[in-house]
Amino acid sequence: MIKKTFLLRLVLDFVAAGLLLAALAYYWLDNTAHELIGTGIFLLIVVHNFFNRRWYGAISKAREARSLIDVMLTISLLVAMLALLVSSLMISRTVFGFLRLKGGFTVRQIHILAAYWSLIFVAIHLGVRWKRIMHAARSALNISGESTARTLALRFIAGVIAAYGLLSSFVMDVGSKLWLQMSLDGWDFEESTPGFFLNWISVAGLYIFLAHYVLSGIQKRKRRADSPPEVANTPVCKTAAHFEGDLPSHRLQIPTDLVPVKQNTAGRDR
Numbered sequence: 696m697i698k699k700t701f702l703l704r705l706v707l708d709f710v711a712a713g714l715l716l717a718a719l720a721y722y723w724l725d726n727t728a729h730e731l732i733g734t735g736i737f738l739l740i741v742v743h744n745f746f747n748r749r750w751y752g753a754i755s756k757a758r759e760a761r762s763l764i765d766v767m768l769t770i771s772l773l774v775a776m777l778a779l780l781v782s783s784l785m786i787s788r789t790v791f792g793f794l795r796l797k798g799g800f801t802v803r804q805i806h807i808l809a810a811y812w813s814l815i816f817v818a819i820h821l822g823v824r825w826k827r828i829m830h831a832a833r834s835a836l837n838i839s840g841e842s843t844a845r846t847l848a849l850r851f852i853a854g855v856i857a858a859y860g861l862l863s864s865f866v867m868d869v870g871s872k873l874w875l876q877m878s879l880d881g882w883d884f885e886e887s888t889p890g891f892f893l894n895w896i897s898v899a900g901l902y903i904f905l906a907h908y909v910l911s912g913i914q915k916r917k918r919r920a921d922s923p924p925e926v927a928n929t930p931v932c933k934t935a936a937h938f939e940g941d942l943p944s945h946r947l948q949i950p951t952d953l954v955p956v957k958q959n960t961a962g963r964d965r
């Protein structure tokens with residue numbers, strides 16, 4: 696059973712991710728709405744960090760490749776978010792306008808750059824935890840047991856979203872946005888608002904897909920390398936902690952001295 700507080704945290708995280716997309720649609724909203732949405736995101740990030748404060752204590756204990764990669768990516772997300780926060784305070788015209796920090800052109804550029812990198816790092820951050828999210832979704836929907844058809848259908852949908860995300864990366868000119876190359880194209884919200892969100896959601900989907908499958912691949916290789924060859928094909932024992940990605944799955948090994956030996960009971964009943 697998944698804890699109710701974990702589900703609530705997950706819902707809040709998805710609200711923050713949705714607001715992040717809304718904040719990217721700067722020219723769809725007016726400046727005040729943008730600033731209020733952005734401030735809401737920062738409040739949700741404070742809540743997120745409070746609930747996950749134990750992670751900071753675990754940084755120094757990270758040893759395995761998977762954990763080290765996760766630490767690096769999470770610190771990158773933290774840096775991008777801090778840049779977004781500081782630049783927001785400096786360029787604010789309404790919510791934090793009273794601070795009169797007067798950020799110039801460079802600060803605005805940093806704000807925009809940090810915003811797009813934050814989206815990419817948030818997507819990767821989600822992808823690294825995708826197994827845990829799927830586990831929570833299964834638990835919330837009361838789905839138990841394995842189903843090959845369901846797995847294949849979900850993988851197919853994930854593949855389609857990733858492919859669409861690749862296409863959308865060109866449509867939204869993601870490369871230029873991440874490397875601060877001036878691009879003259881602005882999204883025409885008069886023409887299509889859903890198109891803007893669909894493109895950015897699928898770009899995020901692409902990075903979730905990549906992070907999830909690349910890390911699963913690394914974990915599988917490590918597990919294979921760690922398993923003694925004679926038990927390589929035996930079933931894998933999984934507990935809730937394994938779904939959360941905190942522990943490696945261990946193959947079931949029954950020590951030979953515990954295997955029951957057929958006893959010769961002939962003549963005992965007589």
Ligand code: HEM
Pocket residue numbers: 715718719721722726729730731732733734736737779783784786787788790791803806807810811
């Ligand atoms: C936290 C999430 C946020 C994201 C993802 C975000 C994203 C963006 C983006 C992409 C733009 C540029 C639009 C463009 O010119 O192409 C922008 C502009 C701007 N943002 Fe944010 N923003 C966020 C938070 C905030 C906050 C909290 C504030 C202030 C309280 C703020 C204030 C502004 C202002 C004033 C501009 C206009 C800059 C200019 O004059 O060109 N933003 N933001």
